[in-house]
Amino acid sequence: MNADPDSGLLSPVRAGTPAEAATGDLAWLRALLDTEAALARAQARTGLIPQDAAAAITEAAASAEIDVVALARAARETANPVVGLIMELTEAAGTEYVHRGSTSQDIFDTAMMLVAARTRALLTADLESTAEALADLARAHRDTTMAGRTLTAHAVPTTFGLKAAGWRQLTLEALDRLNRVVLPVSLGGAAGTRAAYAEYARLAELPDGYPQRLQTAFAEETGLAETTLPWHTLRTPTADLAAALSFTAAALGKIAVDVQFLTRTEVGEVAEPAGEGRGGSSAMPHKRNPVLATLIRSAALQVPVLATGVTQALVSEDERSAGAWHAEWQLLRECLRLTGGAAHTAAELARGLVVNDERMRQNLGLTHGQIVSERLSTVLAPLLGKARAKEVLGQAAKLALEQDKALGEVLSGLPEITGVLPAESLADLLDPAHYTGSAGVLVDAALEAREEKPKTP
Incomplete structure (x- = not known):
């Protein structure tokens, strides 16, 4: 029997999503493998190894059939999977130039950034789709x-457009944060000095400054960024990524919890x-549960906690950490695939959300006009005096509740009110649709501001 795969049975928010495939063991x-091949090509470009060796390594990396379960179990002997991978790739490539001058952390961290970059592309596409639907x-x-x-509790009237614009704003802010995260190659060597890379270059009689030239070529081969210093124990890239993922999951969680309430x-x-079978209950046939919002919220409650663990790895000892580095791997993977799953689910939710504006109007009447009491107080204060206006409205509100009457009906029977407000003016003041403040203008501003904002490169 094969090893039991992690198929998302306990994490349905990411089960079957593109982010799950992009972050799985395979x-x-x-x-x-792509990282080892990219390093070989970069070393060939910079004159350290033969071009045919780089080609052989690239071909072997592309076609290698490696048992991921066996590789994982072998990692128990070395505390990381790179050692076993190098052995298999070296045999497959038939060349001694595999992994020349490198170290496990260079390969693993660069691969981690590749996984992050590939997952980010999926995630940001879903965020853009979500934002478009919310717009x-x-x-x-x-x-x-x-x-x-x-x-x-009911406060004052607003508009659903403003609520949707707020959801979109959070989504776009998450998108901006993710796009700003720098995902670099790792090229530090055994202890962050790049000594072995430099020594191999010296033996090959290459010009001084080789490690920096190699980093540039390595970054070009992988499509990742360069760094000023090696980052074996300077974990800014992973901490930044985790923070952006945490914000993104929580931003989507805000949408989810609002939808759950509504x-x-x-x-x-x-x-x-x-959807067919969606939202069903195992015990109550009548139920239609908000499953998409529930899945998103589940991710939003997990990712910030996991991201905190990644942040703790900033407290890494010496030049290579024994444990803090290793602790990042699964935490960051969960952050990536949970947030990716949440974004994919949010896009589906936003595209298909059904708005019941008639029910919104009905709910506005649940307090029998008291939802505009702030407006009435504002208008009546200069007419009756602030204290007297508050007293009259308080008494009217109490009477309306006791007699199960509309606030307007009670107010229209008070001479103190009718003496200063004509019936048509009172009716206008009591209309919730006429007391949404700048909601429409704010919606327009939010949509226009984003359309004018240049995209993050």
């Missing part, structure tokens, strides 16, 4: 009035896109 193995919602519902809620039976203002 993807990491491919990145490790459509914001435009379509620019003036769709709904209850604004603070501390879970889909509640007693609220019913939005619904997730329908």
